[in-house]
Amino acid sequence: MTEFEHFTAAQARGIRDTVEDVYQRSYVDAIASGDPFDSPAEFMRRFDAYTNPDRSSGFELVLARVDGAPAGQSWGWPLQPGAAWWGGLQLDDGDPAAFTAETGARTFALSEIMVCTEYTGRGIARGLHDELLRGRTEQRATLLVEPDNDRAYGRYRKWGWYRVGALRPxxxxxxxxxxxxxxLPT
Known part of the structure; x- marks a missing residue:
């Protein structure tokens, strides 16, 4: 049975070792590739920035547990006015200024969904997705996906996500x- 726990930024910092463990058990191939962006140290540096008390307004982490053991995690936050998230966006269509205008209540940035390799294929990713987005009050959500990550891309499209452009953080x-x-449902 999968259970979900919710954490604020401060609480997520308190389970930092679990966050890193789940990452290392989820991104085994990416870490093994040697790409510096995927190294555990770089991943945790980004996590620390996301949960920094000075910039973590509205941050939420959902941890999935199967029979009590950490099996996956997801997190995100509402984008604030002037959010760096949109920096470098190449929008496919429309007015970039209008698309990226944030109020703090317009867009929820879903930053991560990951499932430990030993738990894949059990619907945990979808559960994390739904649990994190359930009850959100923003109008829309956004996420970034590598174009060649066919498995994730296919799932996101199946779950109703659509491409609006590209960017390099x-x-x-x-x-x-x-x-x-x-x-997002209103």
Whole structure:
């Protein structure tokens, strides 16, 4: 049985070792590739930035447990006015200024969904997705996905996400991602 726990930024920092463990058990192949962006140290540096008390307004982490053992995690936060998230966005269609105008209540940035390799194929990723987005009050959600990550991309499309453009985040060694959005229920 899968159970979900919710954490604020401060609480997530308190389970930092669990967050890193889940990452290492989820991104085995990416870590083994040697890509500096996927190294556990770089991943945790980004996690620390996301949960920094000075910039973590509204951050939420959902941890999935199977029979009490950590099996996956997901997190995100509402984008604030002037959010760096949209930096470098190449929008497929429409007015970039209007698309990226944030109020703090318009867009929820779903930053991570990961499931430990030993738990894949059990619907945990979908459960994490739904649990994190359930009850959100924002109009839409956004996420970034590597264009060649066929498995994740296919699932997101199946769950209703659609591509609106591409961007390369400002993190060192970051790849270029496709930007997907999802209209949230009101």
């Amino acid at each position: 400002g993190w060192d060694d970051a790849p270029t991602f496709d930007v997907l959005t999802l209209t």
